[in-house]
Amino acid sequence: MTDLLGVCEEWTADDLAVRGEDGTLVRIPLDHVVSGKPVPPRASVLLRVPAARLHRAGLAMWTGLETAPLGDWLLRSAPREPARRANSTLALGDPGLPAAEAHAAVVAFHAARGSAPLVAVEVGSPAHAGFAEAGWVRQHADEDDSLVLVASIAMLRRELPPEPDDAEEVVDGPRLALAVPGARGRAAYDGDWLGLYAIETDPAHRRRGLAQQVLSGLLGWGAEHGARSAYLQTHAANGPAMALYERLGLVTHHAYRYLVPPA
16 A cells, blocks of 8 residues: 555546646556545645744844753743843743742742743743633733744845835944834744744824834845844734735744743
């Protein structure tokens, strides 16, 4: 017995033709077919990247960042940075400790640095379930989940205008701050991943395609430094941003949320 995975392109009275994953068309006599079943399309390669890889790539964005491992988890603190991503525990994977001990270690780490304990968990993950069972809740009850979106840089650049000629750039190692009149954004690369951050347009200059110009400039810079894939984060309820990103070809990789201990 043998299997063939592919797309059935023809079915005649005598045989069927299946296009294999390597592009080869194979004809199979019907009397040789024992069974068959439909299968869904294989997920995009980018969607198979572990969530932890994307979040750890984001560490390049923050300066003055202190980190400490807790098994697969990562304790993070950056007092000079306002972003929660730089001042929360990234609880992805196995902490290597019983849940209660791991949770206590998180509280102790942040308390030692004068900050309130805060964890970022992938929605629906074992770590999320563990914190929920221990009574941890959303940091803000009315806050929606954050989404991580991914796409290939080559695909995104095909959908965007040329890089702006009037952009102001400030480069700091693997980080770039780029601005055009009326809009701005930031990026940081880690290996072949480029993270996009803080894409903002002044209210008086919206609906002029300025955010797309900023994205084009950031992606071009990332491609020059060897990045092939891009990710960004936005809130699920941010309808205008989601509409733009989906139109450009970005797809949702996963959702995460911030949790704090019970009062």
